[in-house]
Amino acid sequence: MPSPGTERDGRIFRHRLSTRLWHWINAVAVIVLLMSGLTISNAHPRLYWGHYGANFDAAWLTLPRFPGWATIPTGYNLALAREWHFAFAWVFAFGLLFFMLRALMNGHFRRDIALGVKDVAPSHLWQDVKRHLRLNFETPGGGYNLLQKITYSLVLFVLLPLLILTGLTLSPGMNAVLPWLIDLFGGRQSARSIHFICAGGMALFIAVHLVLVVLAGPINEVRSMITGWFRVKGEQS
Amino acid sequence: MILTRRNLLLTAGAGLVTGCDTLGQNPTFREVLKLGEKGNFAIQRSLQQRSALAREFDRTQISPIFRVNGTHVPAGEAYAQHTAEKFVNWRLRVEGLVNRPLAVSPAQLQQMPKRTQITRHDCVEGWSAIGEWTGAPLKLLLDAAGLKPQARYLVFHCADRMGTGEMYYESIDLIDALHPQTILAWALNGQALSVGHGAPVRLRVERQLGYKHAKYVERIEAVADLTTIRGGKGGYWEDGSGYQWYAGI
Numbered sequence: 001m002p003s004p005g006t007e008r009d010g011r012i013f014r015h016r017l018s019t020r021l022w023h024w025i026n027a028v029a030v031i032v033l034l035m036s037g038l039t040i041s042n043a044h045p046r047l048y049w050g051h052y053g054a055n056f057d058a059a060w061l062t063l064p065r066f067p068g069w070a071t072i073p074t075g076y077n078l079a080l081a082r083e084w085h086f087a088f089a090w091v092f093a094f095g096l097l098f099f100m101l102r103a104l105m106n107g108h109f110r111r112d113i114a115l116g117v118k119d120v121a122p123s124h125l126w127q128d129v130k131r132h133l134r135l136n137f138e139t140p141g142g143g144y145n146l147l148q149k150i151t152y153s154l155v156l157f158v159l160l161p162l163l164i165l166t167g168l169t170l171s172p173g174m175n176a177v178l179p180w181l182i183d184l185f186g187g188r189q190s191a192r193s194i195h196f197i198c199a200g201g202m203a204l205f206i207a208v209h210l211v212l213v214v215l216a217g218p219i220n221e222v223r224s225m226i227t228g229w230f231r232v233k234g235e236q237s
Numbered sequence: 238m239i240l241t242r243r244n245l246l247l248t249a250g251a252g253l254v255t256g257c258d259t260l261g262q263n264p265t266f267r268e269v270l271k272l273g274e275k276g277n278f279a280i281q282r283s284l285q286q287r288s289a290l291a292r293e294f295d296r297t298q299i300s301p302i303f304r305v306n307g308t309h310v311p312a313g314e315a316y317a318q319h320t321a322e323k324f325v326n327w328r329l330r331v332e333g334l335v336n337r338p339l340a341v342s343p344a345q346l347q348q349m350p351k352r353t354q355i356t357r358h359d360c361v362e363g364w365s366a367i368g369e370w371t372g373a374p375l376k377l378l379l380d381a382a383g384l385k386p387q388a389r390y391l392v393f394h395c396a397d398r399m400g401t402g403e404m405y406y407e408s409i410d411l412i413d414a415l416h417p418q419t420i421l422a423w424a425l426n427g428q429a430l431s432v433g434h435g436a437p438v439r440l441r442v443e444r445q446l447g448y449k450h451a452k453y454v455e456r457i458e459a460v461a462d463l464t465t466i467r468g469g470k471g472g473y474w475e476d477g478s479g480y481q482w483y484a485g486i
Contacts, residue, residue, distance in 0.1 A: 043363055175444075
């Protein structure tokens, strides 16, 4: 097994097996969670802040009814949507745990994701934004560019953990086990709102991620997430 | 059909979505999905101390309006008669696998030691309402009736019929039945329980979702096994719509 950064015949080994495995398992889990979550949203599409919130209380946001093609299952069936959601929540949570432990152990976080204070200086950020606008996503070493590192850090260390913690806070059974979670988020209905906001953030991430994969060369990008090998520019496939 | 890229994408998209529906209807896959729910039950029960309490709030946190859900007024002359008589002839029976079957009037229930708790009611649909409930701990009633050793679940038979015409019922295990916050409530926010909220008596089982909190309770039956009761899944929503029996999440 080559180590990341290894170059051979104009190709660079980019993603370890654990990363590739988690990427695809997590992709399936997140999509199922989002789509079954839309069915759950349809059950009561109003969002509140605080401990309580029901029809007679003021909602800060009322979501539209999501159409059948976007939901799991396609017809309204809350009981079945909950089954999908809870089954894939296990895949999602333990997948993330497995990936995080592996990434800590094999240095993936430190080498590829970690950001220094100097990295996020405004001048660096501006340079990277300009490169993105020119659709130039390559970095000299073949690693992630700055905006990529910031985005992956936000998703890995903010959005995904928040989704798990706010999801647990929605459970009255878990409230009895971990009552501090209710206080952390300021109430069950606040936790539900944050859960929805983070889910929206994930949907946005997926959309931008897919657009950038297409712009950066979909075959090379998708192949590198399957085989691990990324073709370096100049040797287009 | 001519295979254009557009058609291909549409077919693939539709296939993905209907594929999930097909999977969701497959009994084997359904069993796999249910592992998530079973895992939740197992892990929550193993993490929860038996008497770990649901959060209790103070009076300032009570919902201005506690919405009525499910049955608003039970249909039928029998219940109307009880309402007219202010429930003096209502009897809450405790029977099944007990040594001393009981029949308790609302007045007797109210004379028992009471517990008052301000708790959050969470509907499976997602909303929450906070109210102050007063009632008799279920444990006291069970102690009086004397559970037989074979008893493992309590079934709550109710006086209301739901949309499908079936009588409402629910069930809980002994861990929840003996929990200090599990009460047979007869008051909400200091007032006698209204018809909409389940007069004269409803169950409060605070570590689970709203549909477990049976209203208009007439009969509590101690049983060894839920599969022989009604549809066999332990409750109206469980039998009719596939809702999870353990509603701790």
